Amino acid sequence: MLREVTAVRYLEPLRTGGSVPGVVEADDLGTYVLKFTGSAQGRKALVAEVVVGELARRLGLRVPELVLAHFDPAVGAHEPHQEVQDLLRRSAGLNLGMDYLPGARDVTPDTELDVDPVEAGEIVWLDALTANVDRTVHSSNLMVWPTFGVHEPKLWLIDHGAALVFHHRWDAASVLDTAEKAYDVRHHALGRYGPDVRRADAKLAPLVTEDLLREITAEVPDAWLADEPGFDGPDELRAAYVTYLAARARASAAWLPTDFPSRAELDAEAERRARATEAARPAWLKRVPNLHGKPDPRPAKRYP
Ligand SMILES: Nc1ncnc2c1ncn2[C@@H]1O[C@H](COP(=O)(O)OP(=O)(O)O)[C@@H](O)[C@H]1O
Ligand SMILES: [Mg+2]
Structure with a gap:
């Protein structure tokens, strides 16, 4: 089962993502990224975080530990921004915590990264x-x-809040028909690394059993599954x-x-974007060097 912790200090909002998660310290001395029930993405995003994050972990992919985090908005009363205050106030109770990886960096198109096609295939x-x-x-x-340090940098999966798109359409009579729906990989972050999806399919599809899925959905708190129209309580929704998901795994x-884009197509797309960005810069900005799109030359320096 997911561990439960209580947030004791709100450190800062993370504004790079759309849901404005918060970095908190908890009573177990851990530091966590909190995804709030009161965010615009709502409780379903947290359900997806648990179901997909824990599924990824069971399939052997790297996901920072997930915990259930009790949050009292009083803990963040010093936060000066009104919109963050509103978010915290809407989020009293149980929220989702993800172990904070100190110094970790987001993968961007400029990240120099050597990704094994086998690992890329499993993530895709x-x-x-x-x-x-x-x-x-x-x-x-x-x-x-x-x-930093002696260990090889590794890829970690975060933020599965926008997965399980089907759970926004439970009311559709044909929701199960979408279990065979194709997945659009044209803009996937790992498309350029030659993902070996056939190998991944042979290894992973047989592991996604109903038993495994039952164990994983049992980790989702009842409170996030209550009141879904058309379902008689959290267990029926689980x-x-x-x-x-079992039907979709069988239909892989x-x-x-x-149909991953070829290297040449990817390069042409990057070139097109770079030209569009340059063209969109106002004249006065063209006099200063364009640092966007180049790797950040500064060393990482955000340690909690
Ligand atoms: N476990 C973590 N450790 C360190 N930084 C993280 C972690 N989780 C998220 N972040 C940082 O916060 C940003 C927003 O988090 P994310 O979960 O993607 O939220 P959103 O749903 O708002 O997109 C990430 O892009 C990353 O920079
Ligand atoms: Mg995100």
Whole structure:
């Protein structure tokens, strides 16, 4: 089961993402990224974080530890921004925490990265299974860590809040039909690394059993599953996730992504974007060097 912690100090909002997660310290002396129930993305995003994050972990991919975090808005009363205050006030109670990786960096198109096609294939396969629309070149939700010390930097998966798109349409009579729906990989963050999705499919599809999915959905707190129209309580809703994902795993031949863009297409797209960005710069800005799109030359220096 996911561990439970209590937030004791709100450190700062993380504004690079759309949901404005917060960095907090908890009563176990750990530091966590908190995804709030009161964010615009709502409770379903947290359900997706648990289901997909824990599934990824069971399939052997790297995901920082997830915890259930009790949060009292009084802990962040010093936060000066009104919109953050509103978010914290809406989020009293149980929220999702992810172990904070100190010094980790987001993967961007400029990150110099050597990704093994086998690992890339497994990540793309997971994203295709769970219909994750938020692992794109410009919003990778992948981090590189550690960025210092003796260990090799590794890829870590974060932010699965935009996966499981089907759970926004439970009311559709044909929701199960979408279990065979193809997954659009054209803008996937790892498309350029030659993902070996066939190998991933052979290894991972048999592991996604109903038993495994039942264990994983049991980790989602009842409070995030209550009141879904058309379902008689959290357990019935859990069963719907199990049925859908098991059906999709069985149907992998129908959605297995293979049409990755070629290297030349990727280079042409990057070139087109760079030209569009340059053209959009106002004249006065053209006099100063364009540092955007180049790797940040400064060393990482945000340690909590
Ligand atoms: N576990 C973590 N360790 C370190 N930084 C993180 C972690 N999780 C998220 N971040 C940072 O916060 C940003 C926003 O988090 P994310 O989970 O992607 O939220 P959102 O749902 O708002 O996109 C990430 O892009 C990353 O820079
Ligand atoms: Mg994100």
